[in-house]
Amino acid sequence: MTTLFDQLTARGRVALGLFALALLAVPFFADGYLISVITLVLWFAYVGQAWNVMMGFAGQLSLGHSLYVGLGAYASAALFVHFGVGPWAGVWLGMLAATLAGAIIGTLGFRFAIRGVHFALLTIAFAEFTRIAFDHIGWLGGSGGFFLPVGDAAGANPFDLRGSPALFYYVILALTFGALALCRRLLHSRIGYFWLAIREDQEAAQAVGIDVFRAKLIAVMISAAMTSLGGVFYAFFYNNLFPEQIFSVGRSIELILAPVIGGIGTLFGPIFGAFILTPLAELVTWGVESAGLDMPGIKQIFYGLALVAIVVYRPEGVWPWVARHLRLVHQPGDQPSHRAGDRP
Amino acid sequence: MTTLLEVDNLSKQFRGLRAVSNVSFSVPEGAIVALIGPNGAGKTTTFNLIAGVMPPNEGEVRLAGRRLTGLRPDQVCAAGVGRTFQLVKPFGDLSVEDNVLVGALHRRPRIADARRHAVQVLELLELGPKRHQIARGLTLPERKRLEVARALATEPRILLLDEVMAGLRPTETDRLVEVLRDLNRDTGMTILLIEHVMRAVMALSSRVVVLDHGVRISEGAPAEVVADPKVIEVYLGSALESGEEGSGP
Numbered sequence: 001m002t003t004l005f006d007q008l009t010a011r012g013r014v015a016l017g018l019f020a021l022a023l024l025a026v027p028f029f030a031d032g033y034l035i036s037v038i039t040l041v042l043w044f045a046y047v048g049q050a051w052n053v054m055m056g057f058a059g060q061l062s063l064g065h066s067l068y069v070g071l072g073a074y075a076s077a078a079l080f081v082h083f084g085v086g087p088w089a090g091v092w093l094g095m096l097a098a099t100l101a102g103a104i105i106g107t108l109g110f111r112f113a114i115r116g117v118h119f120a121l122l123t124i125a126f127a128e129f130t131r132i133a134f135d136h137i138g139w140l141g142g143s144g145g146f147f148l149p150v151g152d153a154a155g156a157n158p159f160d161l162r163g164s165p166a167l168f169y170y171v172i173l174a175l176t177f178g179a180l181a182l183c184r185r186l187l188h189s190r191i192g193y194f195w196l197a198i199r200e201d202q203e204a205a206q207a208v209g210i211d212v213f214r215a216k217l218i219a220v221m222i223s224a225a226m227t228s229l230g231g232v233f234y235a236f237f238y239n240n241l242f243p244e245q246i247f248s249v250g251r252s253i254e255l256i257l258a259p260v261i262g263g264i265g266t267l268f269g270p271i272f273g274a275f276i277l278t279p280l281a282e283l284v285t286w287g288v289e290s291a292g293l294d295m296p297g298i299k300q301i302f303y304g305l306a307l308v309a310i311v312v313y314r315p316e317g318v319w320p321w322v323a324r325h326l327r328l329v330h331q332p333g334d335q336p337s338h339r340a341g342d343r344p
Numbered sequence: 345m346t347t348l349l350e351v352d353n354l355s356k357q358f359r360g361l362r363a364v365s366n367v368s369f370s371v372p373e374g375a376i377v378a379l380i381g382p383n384g385a386g387k388t389t390t391f392n393l394i395a396g397v398m399p400p401n402e403g404e405v406r407l408a409g410r411r412l413t414g415l416r417p418d419q420v421c422a423a424g425v426g427r428t429f430q431l432v433k434p435f436g437d438l439s440v441e442d443n444v445l446v447g448a449l450h451r452r453p454r455i456a457d458a459r460r461h462a463v464q465v466l467e468l469l470e471l472g473p474k475r476h477q478i479a480r481g482l483t484l485p486e487r488k489r490l491e492v493a494r495a496l497a498t499e500p501r502i503l504l505l506d507e508v509m510a511g512l513r514p515t516e517t518d519r520l521v522e523v524l525r526d527l528n529r530d531t532g533m534t535i536l537l538i539e540h541v542m543r544a545v546m547a548l549s550s551r552v553v554v555l556d557h558g559v560r561i562s563e564g565a566p567a568e569v570v571a572d573p574k575v576i577e578v579y580l581g582s583a584l585e586s587g588e589e590g591s592g593p
């Protein structure tokens with residue numbers, strides 16, 4: 001823990017501390033709507049962080065992460081609805097299913113040297129197959145949807161993850177901070193350095209003795225397991241699951257926007273990106289609606305524009321730029337312990 | 345001296361082209377051997393065959409009697425072969441220190457231990473002052489030395505160096521020659537180096553192997569090899585070719 005934030009300047013630490021305090025205090029001052037928006041923001045931050053392990057650290061592009069969300073969601077929901085088993089036990093099944101799926105995709109892709117765009121297409125294909133399969137599983141509601149009994153919104157039953165918005169809020173907040181801490185640890189571990197090496201140059205990584213197949217497989221499995229937790233949360237938060245939505249390619253794209261905009265491969269990028277993007281998207285939607293216009297695809301159009309703007313103006317993401325300009329992080333050469341590879 | 349690396353009747357064909365043709369040679373433990381030859385002679389291909397980047401069509405490579413052929417590059421590294429790339433492949437976004445750290449982590453799983461080792465290797469290659477820089481910001485000669493440092497950090501039994509002197513000024517070449525000679529003398533590191541810079545070849549190697557069109561045409565002590573008529577012919581030929589290109593219409 002002592003090294004958790006050693007990249008941050010004193011100013012950066014203060015900013016982070018205030019930010020964390022503000023997040024902890026949200027349910028005490030915010031109304032239901034604001035809590036739900038920030039819950040959504042944190043959800044995207046969390047899942048973005050999970051995706052970042054694969055893409056940002058190990059350099060493997062997945063455009064099918066909705067698969068792991070869906071598997072986590074359906075596995076835990078099925079246990080709850082059919083067997084009365086709560087989500088804290090269900091997460092294990094969800095993680096198992098997602099990790100297994102990740103292992104299969106990774107084995108196929110990496111064994112047969114499917115790289116880059118082709119690997120990304122493989123991840124999409126798997127999410128699509130699974131969507132179609134779930135459309136036909138009657139036991140899980142098929143294409144008609146799978147529904148969880150709605151809980152008592154006033155109470156709090158943390159064991160079944162049934163309760164007030166504040167309960168959900170704190171759960172996702174804990175997940176977000178947990179993922180941040182885990183990623184930070186991973187990045188400073190042996191496997192983390194191996195991932196960075198593979199991301200930078202796979203052939204050179206292999207030449208210094210890295211078993212790239214194994215290292216990439218581990219990245220996919222960890223990323224999948226983390227993402228599936230987001231799926232469990234999703235199931236119990238929304239109480240309804242439709243294969244069309246949860247496994248959709250559109251959802252996979254939506255999941256990666258926060259890290260892409262915040263900064264791929266950075267620790268705070270996914271969080272920062274989510275806090276920029278989701279509220280802006282809400283604002284745009286609200287603006288369009290209150291202007292009396294009927295534009296169903298407006299959010300997607302906004303995402304598209306945001307993506308274009310980033311790719312053109314800040315390809316490394318917004319966070320590294322902001323952090324540099326506000327002096328929240330140490331610059332290369334500032335400090336003897338600075339390590340360039342683990343961007344904060 | 346015992347033999348460390350044996351290259352035994354190695355051949356590699358790329359479609360119609362025989363890039364390496366029944367090449368055999370060996371590197372004694374603790375020696376510095378040079379592999380020379382004109383452009384396209386098959387030197388880098390020979391390295392790639394040794395390092396497990398691609399399988400040979402025939403022949404095999406052994407390290408201290410153990411067969412390397414058929415192993416993956418990371419397994420060849422684990423067996424004790426460190427290699428550099430002619431077209432340098434730094435981990436561009438990582439710091440110089442982290443580049444070498446990744447190499448050191450191979451045999452030293454603990455980060456602190458590996459980092460300490462990496463810093464030592466960087467000092468040895470005179471990259472100490474640059475260690476917090478991002479690797480992509482280094483000059484080409486520095487990146488060449490980074491290649492050597494990273495390979496050396498894996499603590500190999502033999503170091504394969506592919507044209508690490510190319511593009512260096514004469515003083516820089518002499519400096520690197522000194523570093524490699526010290527490394528060989530102080531630690532007994534065995535080195536196989538591909539080199540066009542004859543000044544470095546003459547200064548460092550105890551034996552020279554000459555390839556041309558994938559075939560080994562000569563082998564011996566440096567002084568013998570440069571006096572070999574077959575070698576002179578090959579080098580004159582390529583010198584003439586490039587001369588003609590230069591004065592072409």
Ligand SMILES: Nc1ncnc2c1ncn2[C@@H]1O[C@H](COP(=O)(O)OP(=O)(O)OP(=O)(O)O)[C@@H](O)[C@H]1O
Nearest residue numbers: 358361363381382383384385386387388389390430
């Ligand atoms: N992967 C490959 N596929 C097809 N042909 C190749 C491949 N690698 C090398 N070659 C060819 O094999 C021959 C030998 O190439 P190699 O790179 O081994 O030469 P070299 O001796 O290292 O030359 P140089 O001094 O220019 O580096 C060349 O004609 C080259 O074009």
Ligand SMILES: [Mg+2]
Nearest residue numbers: 387388389430
């Ligand atoms: Mg070459």
